[in-house]
Amino acid sequence: MRRRSTLGVLAAAVLAGCGLVVAVPGVAAADDLGGVIVADMNNDGIPDQVQLGRVGPVPSTTCTVTVRFGLKGGGFGPPQVHTYTTIDSTGMCPDLGVAMKLGNEKRPDLVTAASFGFRDLIVLHKFQPVAKFTGVEQPNWLRTADLNGDGRQDLIEWSDQGTDLNTLINTAQGTLVQGPINVPTMRSGAAPGSFGPQYVLADFNGDGGQDILISVNFQLSQTQPISAAVFFGNGQASQILDSTTDFRAVWTVFSIDLNHDGIPDAGVIETSGTGTTVVKYYLNDGQGHFTQIT
Numbered sequence: 001m002r003r004r005s006t007l008g009v010l011a012a013a014v015l016a017g018c019g020l021v022v023a024v025p026g027v028a029a030a031d032d033l034g035g036v037i038v039a040d041m042n043n044d045g046i047p048d049q050v051q052l053g054r055v056g057p058v059p060s061t062t063c064t065v066t067v068r069f070g071l072k073g074g075g076f077g078p079p080q081v082h083t084y085t086t087i088d089s090t091g092m093c094p095d096l097g098v099a100m101k102l103g104n105e106k107r108p109d110l111v112t113a114a115s116f117g118f119r120d121l122i123v124l125h126k127f128q129p130v131a132k133f134t135g136v137e138q139p140n141w142l143r144t145a146d147l148n149g150d151g152r153q154d155l156i157e158w159s160d161q162g163t164d165l166n167t168l169i170n171t172a173q174g175t176l177v178q179g180p181i182n183v184p185t186m187r188s189g190a191a192p193g194s195f196g197p198q199y200v201l202a203d204f205n206g207d208g209g210q211d212i213l214i215s216v217n218f219q220l221s222q223t224q225p226i227s228a229a230v231f232f233g234n235g236q237a238s239q240i241l242d243s244t245t246d247f248r249a250v251w252t253v254f255s256i257d258l259n260h261d262g263i264p265d266a267g268v269i270e271t272s273g274t275g276t277t278v279v280k281y282y283l284n285d286g287q288g289h290f291t292q293i294t
Contacts, residue, residue: 037098038050048070050065050066052065059092063093065081088132089117090118096114096139096142098143101153102176103152103174103175109124110127113157115140119137121155121176142155146210148233154179155167164184167181181232206288211232213230215268241268259283261286264284267281280292
């Protein structure tokens, strides 16, 4: 399992008691601050800034959420620091997170994870832990999209440890359950140095949800084909557009409306191991079935 460092050591403010809230302009509220989330946390139409952190050195279990609400004239207000005791099974404080309106909530909660922890996804409601769900091992990032067209943002996460791009569906009950897309992505076909698998989101089958077009190696081996495939947020059977046995190839997938009918089509740019580049196009019938065209 990898070990990661946090994003920097800042001046500490002394915090006492779980749930304490203080406002200290210009003073860092935790020894280490992690992921930064920008979202409208109070529904005033202005983006706010949320930063995850902890008090004290590892293995401190006292975690912090530092909130700076957006101002009408621009910028952010003074920091408001919320502390809590982690419920992560490894005792880690999170350094990754996204804002999501779980279930029928009117305001977003924070769904958080520890990139150096294990599989726990911790939900913070009003900046306090209220629920725990299972995600991928040591995620690198969390992102959101409405995958099944129900109007609720679902969760997409990726890890270079378990090598999975995984989805969790946001239910009406406010829980996160395993979604239909779980793709091994050790060999994504993306350019060297890229951060995670190369993919695009689009509604390829017309159900109102976002589907994922991705370049991936299913067998997690340099001797097996790299494939470009579409995975559907509603559980529809995936569609493999093309593949190559050139494990040195770099593939870039993209969405394009080829015939201007308002339906997203697909494309693949393949640069072979010898440097030859070929662009391929795939026409979508609107229901997620593709035909290669010249």
